[in-house]
Amino acid sequence: MSRYFVIAACMALLARTALAQSDAASAPPNPFFLEAADCTAAFEARVIERKTQPRSDARNQAILHDTELGFVYIGVAYRRGLRNPEADEMLKAAEKRWSQMSKHDQAKRLTSCTTQAEQLMEDVSGLERFIVKNRAEARVDRLLEKEKEAHATP
Numbered sequence: 001m002s003r004y005f006v007i008a009a010c011m012a013l014l015a016r017t018a019l020a021q022s023d024a025a026s027a028p029p030n031p032f033f034l035e036a037a038d039c040t041a042a043f044e045a046r047v048i049e050r051k052t053q054p055r056s057d058a059r060n061q062a063i064l065h066d067t068e069l070g071f072v073y074i075g076v077a078y079r080r081g082l083r084n085p086e087a088d089e090m091l092k093a094a095e096k097r098w099s100q101m102s103k104h105d106q107a108k109r110l111t112s113c114t115t116q117a118e119q120l121m122e123d124v125s126g127l128e129r130f131i132v133k134n135r136a137e138a139r140v141d142r143l144l145e146k147e148k149e150a151h152a153t154p
Contacts, residue, residue: 029090032080033077033086033087033090036073036074036076036077037087037093037094038097038098038113039116041094041098042106043066043070043110043113043117045095045098045106046066047063047067047070050063051147055151063144064136064137064140067136067140068133069114070117071139072117072120072132073117073120075128
């Protein structure tokens with residue numbers, strides 16, 4: 001999947017408060033932002049892995065679920081003040097860390113990320129949940145359409 005954090009800009013309704021630019025620049029990295037970047041990278045990697053599986057409704061639903069879990073992290077991080085370019089930089093570093101992890105450590109990390117993301121999904125408002133699900137569905141629809149077009153061309 002392309003950069004999840006770019007989607008955060010589309011989730012303006014999730015923003016309740018934002019940290020001042022100067023405060024964010026001088027503060028050490030927020031632990032939640034690091035967690036969000038790591039987990040978003042993990043869900044992104046799992047979506048890429050799922051795309052290699054035979055196409056089916058179950059696979060597509062799993063891709064949608066992973067995308068929703070990544071997007072809830074993005075939305076909450078955005079609401080808490082994370083913005084680009086810092087968001088993109090954090091995601092790029094998280095993707096690199098993910099690629100260097102063993103399969104065993106990746107599996108453990110995905111388990112903890114899934115648990116936390118599902119809790120975040122329960123904790124956000126109904127409107128925020130709707131926005132996350134709506135944006136994730138739109139993203140997956142585009143992804144699956146591109147996949148379908150790629151397989152249709154000789």
